[in-house]
Structure formats: C-alpha cells, structure tokens
Amino acid sequence: MSTLWPRLRPPRLAIIFPSPARTRRNLKLRSCHTTTTTSTISMTAPTPDDIQPTITTTTTTIPNATLISRMQAYVTTQMRNHDPSHNPAHVTRVVRLAHRLLAAERARGTSIPYNDTIITLAALLHDIGDRKYLARDSSSSGAQEDPRTVVRDTLIHSGSDPILAQKVQTIVSNVSYSTEIKNPAFVQRLISENGYPELAIVQDADRLDAIGAVGIGRCFTYLGAKGPRPGADGPLRWELDEAVEHFGEKLVKLESMMKTDSGRDMARERTLRLQEFMRWWRQEMEEMDGVVEYSGVAIPPS
Numbered sequence: 001m002s003t004l005w006p007r008l009r010p011p012r013l014a015i016i017f018p019s020p021a022r023t024r025r026n027l028k029l030r031s032c033h034t035t036t037t038t039s040t041i042s043m044t045a046p047t048p049d050d051i052q053p054t055i056t057t058t059t060t061t062i063p064n065a066t067l068i069s070r071m072q073a074y075v076t077t078q079m080r081n082h083d084p085s086h087n088p089a090h091v092t093r094v095v096r097l098a099h100r101l102l103a104a105e106r107a108r109g110t111s112i113p114y115n116d117t118i119i120t121l122a123a124l125l126h127d128i129g130d131r132k133y134l135a136r137d138s139s140s141s142g143a144q145e146d147p148r149t150v151v152r153d154t155l156i157h158s159g160s161d162p163i164l165a166q167k168v169q170t171i172v173s174n175v176s177y178s179t180e181i182k183n184p185a186f187v188q189r190l191i192s193e194n195g196y197p198e199l200a201i202v203q204d205a206d207r208l209d210a211i212g213a214v215g216i217g218r219c220f221t222y223l224g225a226k227g228p229r230p231g232a233d234g235p236l237r238w239e240l241d242e243a244v245e246h247f248g249e250k251l252v253k254l255e256s257m258m259k260t261d262s263g264r265d266m267a268r269e270r271t272l273r274l275q276e277f278m279r280w281w282r283q284e285m286e287e288m289d290g291v292v293e294y295s296g297v298a299i300p301p302s
Contacts, residue, residue, distance in 0.1 A: 062159035083225035085218040097205035098123040104262035122171040204263030207254045212270030
C-alpha cells in the first residue's frame with residue numbers, strides 16, 4: 001500500500017494520521033462487530049426534494065478499520081494517475097485536516113456528536129466521482145461510474161453497512177463548492193437539521209487545502225494539467241494570470257464559507273497568505289508595464 005496513507009494498528013482499531021509536524025495522534029474509531037442487520041436506505045444521494053430512505057436491504061458489516069483500509073487502497077488505485085492537484089497526497093492532507101478540525105472542535109467543547117468513521121471515509125472518498133476526472137477513472141476501471149452512487153456502491157461492495165455507505169455518499173455528493181453555491185440552503189439543512197454534521201468537517205478540510213501556500217501550488221498545477229481550452233480560432237493555452245484571477249473569483253471567498261469555528265480560524269491565516277501572494281503578483285506585473293528595449297528591439301508588455 002502507498003506510504004502516503006496512515007497505518008492501522010490493532011487491537012483498538014485506531015488509525016494514525018501524522019500531523020504536518022510529523023507528530024502522531026491516535027484517532028479512536030468505533031469498532032463494528034460482524035453482524036447481519038436490516039437497514040432502510042435510499043438508493044440515490046438525497047436531493048432537496050428527496051431525503052427520505054425508501055429501500056430495505058440486508059447486509060453483513062465489517063470492522064471499521066478494515067473498511068477504511070480497503071478504501072485507502074481503492075482511492076490510491078483510482079487517483080494514482082491524477083495530476084498533483086487532486087491526487088492521493090491531496091486526499092491524505094484532507095483526511096489529516098479533517099481530524100485536526102475534529103479534535104479542535106471537541107477541544108472547544110462542541111456538543112455535536114460527530115462520527116469519526118464517517119469523517120474518515122468521507123474525507124478519503126470526497127473526490128471519487130468528481131466530474132473533472134470521472135471519465136478517466138471510469139476508463140481505468142473498465143466501467144462507466146455514476147457519480148451519484150459510486151461511493152455508496154463501492155462501500156457496500158467492500159462490506160459496509162448500507163446506511164453508513166449512503167451517509168458517506170450524501171456527504172461526498174455535497175462537499176464541493178460548485179454544488180453548494182447552487183443551493184446553499186440545502187447544504188446547510190443537511191448539516192444542521194438532517195443528520196449530516198460530518199459534512200461541515202469534511203467540507204472545511206477540503207477547502208483549507210485549496211487556500212494558503214498549498215492552495216496556490218494546487219491552483220497552478222491544475223491549470224497546467226487541464227490542457228488547451230476551446231477558442232473561436234482554435235485551442236487556447238491558459239495563461240498564469242488566469243490562475244491568479246481564480247484566487248479572487250473563488251479562493252478568497254472560501255473563508256466566509258467555512259462551517260466550523262476551527263475551520264474559520266485556520267482559513268483566516270491561509271487567506272492572508274493568498275492575499276499576500278496576490279499583492280506580490282500585482283507588484284511584479286506592474287513592474288513589467290510599458291515598452292522596454294532589449295538590444296535595440298522594442299518589447300511591448302504581454
């Protein structure tokens with residue numbers, strides 16, 4: 001298994017995610033005995049008009065640590081060919097950030113009953129079914145995957161209880177910025193009223209990795225990996241300025257969209273780093289304004 005992933009150690013079913021300072025923290029996971037249960041679940045991720053379970057099924061569950069280990073291997077396989085902006089290393093950072101936020105929220109005395117296992121699985125799988133990469137992932141697996149159900153189906157196939165699998169699918173389906181801005185009230189209801197508080201933790205963790213120094217690197221990396229875009233006179237190459245424009249259009253707004261107090265605190269510092277980079281960028285670009293001559297040849301600004 002890839003060394004990017006944290007190691008599991010028995011017998012307490014604890015999963016260890018090293019912090020950025022390479023310290024180690026045991027994160028207790030609720031163990032799950034192998035039992036046969038009857039569960040009622042929805043076979044598609046909830047929508048604003050449909051959040052009630054409707055289908056009954058029977059399953060045999062496996063220990064949480066085993067399920068997490070299987071999902072680590074699955075994610076590594078599915079995302080190993082992605083560009084560095086959305087590869088397994090990004091997933092590892094999001095998992096670690098999620099548990100850092102979880103610990104910080106509990107230290108603040110939160111009364112919200114967050115489920116560690118759901119947070120871990122949703123953070124691991126949050127980019128599975130991402131439409132930016134879905135065609136590539138489906139091609140490698142030999143089957144066309146439905147982004148609305150791929151996480152749930154994979155979890156159930158790997159031995160998960162269907163209720164747990166559907167809950168993780170619902171969180172994954174509603175993590176992204178683009179999904180939230182279409183219906184922010186629905187995302188808020190999922191978190192505060194409909195029993196998905198873990199969505200707040202995973203969302204904040206994913207967005208923290210999109211800002212600050214790491215976010216800057218990821219933005220330029222993704223732009224370079226996208227390749228030419230369609231234009232009226234043929235394919236157009238991306239320019240560096242377009243990445244910086246993305247900072248202002250989206251990334252600096254993420255701080256205000258954080259759901260947890262701890263997420264807002266961390267986002268504030270990372271947003272300041274982003275804004276400082278933007279100031280440096282403008283300063284250096286302004287220094288290049290005007291026409292200059294090099295060896296007698298006039299060179300206009302780009």
